[in-house]
Amino acid sequence: MTAERTQPVTGGTVGRPGRGPVRKRTGRRPGxxxxxxxxxxxxxxxxxxxxxxxxxxxxxxxxxxxxxxxxxxxxxxxxxxxxxxMEDAVRPEMILDPVLAGGVDGLGERLVRAFLRHWEEEPTQAKLRSILRSAVSHPTSAEMVRGYVVRKVLGRVAEVAGGPHPEVRAGLVASQLVGLALSRYVVEIEPLASLHSEAVVAAVGPNVQRYLTGELPEGCCAEGTEGKEA
Incomplete structure (x- = not known):
């Protein structure tokens, strides 16, 4: 009786008696x-x-x-x-590189302009809207978003601005920008929601600049300091 000859594996699968098919290794799945x-x-x-x-x-x-x-x-x-x-939605390098390249003068206006541009692009807007919805509805999400935005995004801006108490300044800027996003893109308060972006930059930019480089009011800083520059 002639012995059965085993065929070489050339791809795909090959049967083994009583043990099912042997699958060829393919590495990481496509896609x-x-x-x-x-x-x-x-x-x-x-x-x-x-x-x-x-x-x-x-x-x-x-x-x-x-x-x-x-x-x-x-x-x-x-x-x-x-x-x-959050990183996929916010992309700190895309927002900050052009903002920080111009130095301290006009920093607030450049930051607001970049922020608006990021919000008004698709699919970035949908991503940001989901992150913001999570932050305003759930405390743990809010804590994580707050830490990310202040530490990785606005903290860098405040450090470049060079004023004392950069953590306070970053928090104040965050309050301005998060409030702007909620009012313009989520709640859609008029006429803010319909204003041209440059009009928003002109209105909000000086406030952000003041938070970054101006004198902080008494009581804003730790240990009762007045936030005056040395």
């Missing part, structure tokens, strides 16, 4: 970039609806149609995923 973007989009939506504490990695993976292991592969943890969703 990894698309999968990462889909995960971020689903995460932002769920964080906006349920807050950071109300969303699990498993729920995000299910909404994105991927395995939870892939979420961990890309982002390591839920905190990493939330931070990545």
């Amino acid at each position: 990894a970039t698309e999968s990462r973007g889909t995960i971020l989009d689903c995460a932002r939506r769920l964080f906006a609806d349920h807050g950071y504490d109300g969303v699990s990695v498993r729920a995000i993976a299910k909404a994105a149609g991927v395995d939870a292991a892939l979420v961990h592969h890309f982002f390591a943890s839920k905190e990493g995923l939330f931070n990545a969703s």
Whole structure:
């Protein structure tokens, strides 16, 4: 009786008696970039609806149609995923590079102009809207957004401005810009929502400049200092 000859594997799968097919290794699945973007989009939506504490990695993976292991592969943890969703929406380098390049003079107007431009581009606006909805509705999300914006974005601007108490100045600028975003793009208060962007820059920019470089009122700074420059 002639012995059965085993055919070489040339791709795809080959059967083994009683053990099922052998799959050829393929490395990382195709479409990894698309999968990462889909995960971020689903995460932002769920964080906006349920807050950071109300969303699990498993729920995000299910909404994105991927395995939870892939979420961990890309982002390591839920905190990493939330931070990545903020970075994808805010893009500090895109906002700050042209703002900081011009020096201290006109810094406030350049910051407001870049902020408005970022909000008025698509798909950035939808991403920012989801992050802002999450921040105003859920305390843990708000804390994470606040820390990110003040530390990675406005903290850099305040340091470049060079005034004392940069952390206070960054917080004051944040109050102006977050309030502007809520009023113009979320609540859509008129006539602010319909004003030309340069009109908004002209109105808001000097306030931001004052927060960054002006003298701070008594009581704004720690230990009762008046915030006067040395």
